[in-house]
Amino acid sequence: MLLKRRTTLKDVAARAGVTYQTVSKVINGRAQVLPETEARIWEATRALGYKPSHTARSLRVQRSLMIGYSWVPTRPDQANHILDMFLGSMIEEAEAVGYHLLPFPYREGDAQVNGYRELIDSGRVDGFVLSSVNYDDPRIRFLQERQYPFVAFGRSNPAIYFPYVDVDGAAGLRLATEHLLSLGHRRIAVLAWPAGSQVGDNRLSGFLAALAAAGVPKRPEWMVRAEGTFEAGRAAAARWLAGDPSERPTGIVALNDTLALGASRAAQERGLLPGRDLAIVGFDDAPMAQYVWPPLSSVRQPIRLAGRKCVEVLVALLEGRTPAATQVLLTPELVVRASSGQQQI
C-alpha cells in the first residue's frame, strides 16, 4: 500500500518561514521566539496536521518511551478476567504521561528471560512491568543484574528490595475470615494453594492471623492445600461436610473463586445451601461470582488502581524522579453476597 510521505518538521518550517530546528523548539516548548512567529508555527502544524515522528524523536533522545509487559496465559478453560482492567488501566495511565505499552509473548522456563533481554538489547523498551511474580523470580534477578528499571505487580522474597505494587492478600483473607467470625462462625475451614507461592502463602497468613486474633484455634485438618481448581475445592469440601454435623466446618474461605465454587457445589450436592446451612467466601470477585447460585461473597482487588500505580511508579523511576513510594500495598474490599448468609436468599 502506497502512503503519501509523512509531513515533517521541514514541511512545517517551510510553511511558517523558519528553519525546522526552530519549529522543533516551539513544539517542545524550549523556544525563545516572537509570539507572532510562534503563532505562525502553530498555525502551520495545525494546517498540515503535523505530529512529530515518534521513531525519529526516540532515536534522537535515546529513549523508546515504551514499557514492556508480558503475562502468563491462563489455561483455556479458565478466564483471566483481570487482564482487561489491568492492561486497560496501564495503557491509559501510560498514555497520559507520554508512554505506551509493549506487550510481548510469554515464554516458558529459561527462555522467559530471553524475551526481556531481547527487548532491552534492541532498545525497544525503557522498563518493564512484571506480573505473576513469585519467590526467586528469575526476571527480577536478571533485571537487577542489568540494572534495568522495572516494577513488579506482586511481591517476592522479602529479603530482596525492588519496587512493587501489590494487593494485600493477607488483608483480604482477614476481611473474609473476620466477616465469618462476626456472623458467629467458629468452625472455619480454608481452601489454600500448595505451599511455595508467594500469593498463596500471603493470603493464607491473613486467615491464620484473623483466627488467632479472635482466639479461635486453627485445625490442621481444616486447612487444605490443593491446586486452585473447581474439582479440588469440591473434593475437599465434600470430605469436610461428610463429617458429623455438629463437628464439621460451618464456614469456608477460599483463596480464589474457583475453589469456592467447587465448595459451593459440594455443599449443594449434600443438600446444604450456602448462605443458609454454611457460609462460603471466595477471592477475586470473578464476574461469575454474581451469576452462580447462590451468588458468591468474595474479595475484590482494586485492579485498575494497581495498574495505574505500576505505571506511575515505573515512569517516575524512568524520569529520574523519586516516586512517592516504591513499594505500594493496596487494600482489597469484601463484597458480601448470599453465599455467606448476610443477605436473605
Add this chain to the structure above:
Amino acid sequence: MLLKRRTTLKDVAARAGVTYQTVSKVINGRAQVLPETEARIWEATRALGYKPSHTARSLRVQRSLMIGYSWVPTRPDQANHILDMFLGSMIEEAEAVGYHLLPFPYREGDAQVNGYRELIDSGRVDGFVLSSVNYDDPRIRFLQERQYPFVAFGRSNPAIYFPYVDVDGAAGLRLATEHLLSLGHRRIAVLAWPAGSQVGDNRLSGFLAALAAAGVPKRPEWMVRAEGTFEAGRAAAARWLAGDPSERPTGIVALNDTLALGASRAAQERGLLPGRDLAIVGFDDAPMAQYVWPPLSSVRQPIRLAGRKCVEVLVALLEGRTPAATQVLLTPELVVRASSGQQQI
C-alpha cells in the same frame, strides 16, 4: 537510572575489523563477504550481545513494524474472557513475523477516531486490527479515506469491501438450534440482542435459518430482543415459563452466556431443571459455563485462530503480498453440557 551505552553496529564492526555498513549487510543477509569475514562478524555480534536498534532501523526503513490495537473495555461486572486469548495469539503471531502490537486506549464517540489518527500521523503503527466493529463503523470509513491498512475482527455493512476475519455467528446459532431440534424440541425460544448490531443480527439469522430448514414456524413472542444481561435473560425466560406447560418453550437458545444463565436461573426459580425439564444453550463458552449448575451448553469461538488470522492477513497486506484471502470466516463449535439434556445430570 544510568544505563551503559547500547552496543551498536560500530562496536561490532570495530571488533570484527570491518566497517559498520558491512556488518549491517551481513546481519540482513545482503552480504557479499568472505565466509571467514562473515564468521568473524557473527562471532563479534554474539560476543557483544548485539541486537539492532529497532528505533534506528525503523527510522531508516520508514516503517514501525507495529500494529495498533484498541478494544472497548467491558463493564466492571462483566468479564472479557476473550481478551487474554485474542491478544495473546495476535502477539505471538506478530512476533513470529517481526511485528509487535501497540495497544492504545479506547475513546468514546467522536474522539475514538482521533486515537487512530494520532498513531498514523506520528508514524507509530503500520496498520490496525479493529475489533467490536459494527454497521457504519467510523473507524473503517476513516481508515479507508486515509488509505491506511487494517483488518477488522468482525464484519460491517455488506456493501463496503474491506479485509476482515470473523467467526460465523449464524453458523454458531444454527449449530445450537439444530442441536435442540435433534433432541426433539420443537418449541424453541431465542434470547437476542436489540436490532442494529451486526453480530446480533447475524447470530439471530442462524437461529431463524435452522428453524426454517426444519420446517418449524417461528413464533414472534418467543423471540425477545433485550440487552445481553443476566436480568434480561431471567425476565424473558420467566415470562415464557409462566405459560401453560404444554404451550411454553421447551428449548431456549441465547446469543450469549449471560442471557442463557439468566434463563437458567429463571427456570430453577420455577422448579424447572435445565437439562431435564427444558434445554438451554448459550454462546461464547465463557469459563463460568462449566462451573454453574447445571453446566451450560454453549458455542465456542476459535478465538486464538481468529487472532492469528487477523495478524496474518494484515501483515500480508503490509508487506505487499496478496493474502490467501482477505475475508476469512471461521466456524465455531458447539460444546454440549448438561443444560441441554444430552448428558445425564
Add this chain to the structure above:
DNA sequence: TACTGTCAGGCGAACGTTCGCGCGAACGTT
C-alpha cells in the same frame, strides 16, 4: 601487456528529530 569481469567490502547519504552553540540585530548602559 592491456582489457574485462567478478568478488569483497568501503563510502556517502538519508531517515526526522533534538540539542548545544553561535551570531547578528536591537537595546540599554557608561
Add this chain to the structure above:
DNA sequence: AACGTTCGCGCGAACGTTCGCCTGACAGTA
C-alpha cells in the same frame, strides 16, 4: 560613541540504521 546584554533564531552535529553506488584487487582472456 563605544561597549556589553539580551533576544530571536539559525547552524551543525548526532542518534543507529539501510541502501545504492563505487572501488581496488585479483583472475581470466585476448
